[in-house]
Amino acid sequence: MPNTLKKIQQSQDILFEKIIKKNKESYFLDTWSEEYFDVNKKGHIIVKPNKTGKGIDLYELTNSLVKRGIQPPILFRFDGIIRDRIKNIYEAFENAIQEYDYQNSYELAYPIKVNQQKHVVEVLKQSDGTHPLSLEVGSKPELIAVLSFYHLDSKKETLLLCNGYKDEKYIELALLSRKIGLRPIIIIEQYYELDLVLKLAEKLNVDLEIGFRIKLHSRGSGKWASSGGEHAKFGLNVHEINQAIKHLTSLEKENCVKLLHFHIGSQLTSIMPFKKALREAARTYVEIAKLCPAMSFFDVGGGLAIDYDGSKTSQDCSMNYTVDQYARDVVYSIGSLCKEENLKDPMIISESGRAIVAHHSILVTEVIDISYALDKNSILEPPDSEHENLLELYEIYNNLDEDNYMEALHDCWDLKDDIIERFTNGALSLEDRAYAEKVIRHLMEKILKLSKKLKFKSKEIEKLNDQLLDMYFCNFSIFQSLPDAWAIDQLFPVMPIHRLNTVPTRKSSIVDLTCDSDGTIKKFVNPKKISKSIFLHELDSKAYYLGIFLVGAYQETLGGLHNLFGDTNAVHVEVDEFGYWELKHQIEGDTIREVLEYMQYKKGDIIQNLLNSIEKSLKNQTITLEESLMLKKNFKEVLESYTYLVV
Numbered sequence: 222m223p224n225t226l227k228k229i230q231q232s233q234d235i236l237f238e239k240i241i242k243k244n245k246e247s248y249f250l251d252t253w254s255e256e257y258f259d260v261n262k263k264g265h266i267i268v269k270p271n272k273t274g275k276g277i278d279l280y281e282l283t284n285s286l287v288k289r290g291i292q293p294p295i296l297f298r299f300d301g302i303i304r305d306r307i308k309n310i311y312e313a314f315e316n317a318i319q320e321y322d323y324q325n326s327y328e329l330a331y332p333i334k335v336n337q338q339k340h341v342v343e344v345l346k347q348s349d350g351t352h353p354l355s356l357e358v359g360s361k362p363e364l365i366a367v368l369s370f371y372h373l374d375s376k377k378e379t380l381l382l383c384n385g386y387k388d389e390k391y392i393e394l395a396l397l398s399r400k401i402g403l404r405p406i407i408i409i410e411q412y413y414e415l416d417l418v419l420k421l422a423e424k425l426n427v428d429l430e431i432g433f434r435i436k437l438h439s440r441g442s443g444k445w446a447s448s449g450g451e452h453a454k455f456g457l458n459v460h461e462i463n464q465a466i467k468h469l470t471s472l473e474k475e476n477c478v479k480l481l482h483f484h485i486g487s488q489l490t491s492i493m494p495f496k497k498a499l500r501e502a503a504r505t506y507v508e509i510a511k512l513c514p515a516m517s518f519f520d521v522g523g524g525l526a527i528d529y530d531g532s533k534t535s536q537d538c539s540m541n542y543t544v545d546q547y548a549r550d551v552v553y554s555i556g557s558l559c560k561e562e563n564l565k566d567p568m569i570i571s572e573s574g575r576a577i578v579a580h581h582s583i584l585v586t587e588v589i590d591i592s593y594a595l596d597k598n599s600i601l602e603p604p605d606s607e608h609e610n611l612l613e614l615y616e617i618y619n620n621l622d623e624d625n626y627m628e629a630l631h632d633c634w635d636l637k638d639d640i641i642e643r644f645t646n647g648a649l650s651l652e653d654r655a656y657a658e659k660v661i662r663h664l665m666e667k668i669l670k671l672s673k674k675l676k677f678k679s680k681e682i683e684k685l686n687d688q689l690l691d692m693y694f695c696n697f698s699i700f701q702s703l704p705d706a707w708a709i710d711q712l713f714p715v716m717p718i719h720r721l722n723t724v725p726t727r728k729s730s731i732v733d734l735t736c737d738s739d740g741t742i743k744k745f746v747n748p749k750k751i752s753k754s755i756f757l758h759e760l761d762s763k764a765y766y767l768g769i770f771l772v773g774a775y776q777e778t779l780g781g782l783h784n785l786f787g788d789t790n791a792v793h794v795e796v797d798e799f800g801y802w803e804l805k806h807q808i809e810g811d812t813i814r815e816v817l818e819y820m821q822y823k824k825g826d827i828i829q830n831l832l833n834s835i836e837k838s839l840k841n842q843t844i845t846l847e848e849s850l851m852l853k854k855n856f857k858e859v860l861e862s863y864t865y866l867v868v
């Protein structure tokens with residue numbers, strides 16, 4: 222390459238690098254990515270399941286899937302991230318165990334409700350022998366799911382923690398699982414379960430191991446704080462535990478009691494309330510252990526949080542502690558008390574669901590259209606009409622300056638009400654009203670520009686700022702793929718997965734395909750103050766893809782069929798350290814026929830009904846034979862196709 226060309230290339234590279242850095246900052250990538258995601262020199266997102274190595278280019282991966290006929294929205298699952306999370310949690314506990322000279326081990330339990338997808342659970346099952354995983358189930362269907370994939374060839378007996386409301390069949394199945402190599406511990410959540418469990422264990426002649434779930438006085442923090450406290454839905458209070466132990470002792474069965482469990486809610490944002498709960502639970506553990514000498518498991522439940530907004534605070538979508546700190550607090554609280562009371566250290570269990578799987582999934586969706594807040598090429602001319610309202614509006618616009626813009630804003634709002642009123646009464650034409658709306662939009666835009674220089678912005682200006690957003694329409698359904706964003710205002714990081722070496726210039730909101738005004742993403746990551754908008758790129762001739770991150774926990778199960786948008790396509794991707802990848806599983810999303818079948822429309826009936834309508838219409842000559850063929854063909858094709866837009 223000639224020297225000058227080389228120089229141009231170099232300065233170009235430097236510019237790209239700068240923009241990439243700036244983009245990473247403005248999407249706060251480093252604050253929430255946990256080093257699993259980064260941006261490469263091309264300005265594409267890369268995924269590094271082991272946090273190291275070359276990583277995989279998510280944009281190129283998406284393109285290559287599209288070429289295989291797998292259309293967005295696509296849910297990417299990176300199995301390696303699950304394994305890395307498991308490793309990290311184990312390491313945190315192993316370090317704490319060493320630090321405090323704790324005389325027992327730690328085991329991570331996977332609460333299957335967090336993501337029951339077969340291929341996800343399979344990854345957990347295959348987790349290498351050094352990190353055995355226990356399983357936690359909370360219902361009969363979940364128990365059946367576990368029994369269906371569990372095989373005796375596993376290297377080690379797998380603990381099966383049985384939570385939730387239980388009937389006879391649930392308990393029987395759980396107890397019998399001991400005969401095929403599992404180690405079930407029935408966790409008593411309601412007092413009535415105790416007699417039932419005793420009766421059934423005797424009937425089936427199996428060894429019985431039980432745990433108590435305690436309703437602690439201490440509560441957690443964050444959105445799920447009501448899972449703890451004395452009025453929690455689940456668990457026994459101390460009085461009931463005391464009574465249960467007396468009852469068991471009178472039957473000489475106190476040695477069945479093996480475990481104490483508490484769960485004070487998911488996404489525990491703050492460590493202080495958790496430490497308080499830990500102290501209360503640890504004390505309860507040692508008191509029980511004095512009466513039931515076979516006690517050997519201390520199960521601290523779920524709740525280990527994810528820092529979705531990267532703020533490292535006790536805000537709802539964050540956490541003010543690290544996994545290491547969490548592990549140290551658990552190990553220390555139970556360890557120090559057991560030492561004091563001269564009791565054997567129990568095995569520690571945590572049921573950390575969200576913390577294992579949240580990071581591993583990314584939803585990639587395509588922008589299909591933009592509705593601009595202000596048409597870029599729109600030029601404002603004086604009104605054709607002589608109407609006083611319109612003339613007044615135009616004058617406000619023309620006279621707008623730094624001194625009067627707040628006043629102008631108020632005048633404009635008054636006028637707007639007036640104009641709509643007059644339109645409704647027939648005094649203004651459609652064209653007049655359209656002109657008025659155009660002036661108002663230009664006015665707002667100009668006011669915003671003028672207010673940019675201000676250090677402190679009034680509430681009205683901030684509101685204006687949030688209203689003048691471009692709407693980016695994306696090919697997905699919030700209700701199917703991000704139900705928590707709709708139901709509980711959960712925050713998920715969103716950003717383009719390519720073009721990150723160019724500056725995004727459009728201040729936007731993101732809306733989905735559903736005919737529901739709730740189908741919009743309302744919150745975007747900003748550790749200082751959650752943002753209502755996101756900067757995105759102008760569309761060019763190529764597809765523009767956005768990634769929605771950290772969606773691996775809870776979203777798939779809670780998702781619903783609003784507007785009959787079904788499951789998205791999903792793929793499991795394995796990546797090696799050199800960035801080579803392999804698709805382990807390709808799971809086709811629901812077809813239209815499938816979602817209709819959930820609603821009891823049977824394929825045979827649907828087609829028969831169409832044929833009947835066609836026959837009648839042929840007879841009435843409202844359709845030709847040729848047209849009827851086309852209708853039939855299209856109908857059948859669409860019936861078997863993806864529920865999302867195919868672009």
Ligand SMILES: *Cc1c(COP(=O)(O)O)cnc(C)c1O
Pocket residue numbers: 332334335357359384484486487488522523524525572573574575576
């Ligand atoms: C939901 C649940 C969990 C998982 O909680 P995470 O916050 O996802 O870790 C663990 N244990 C029990 C009993 C649960 O109900």
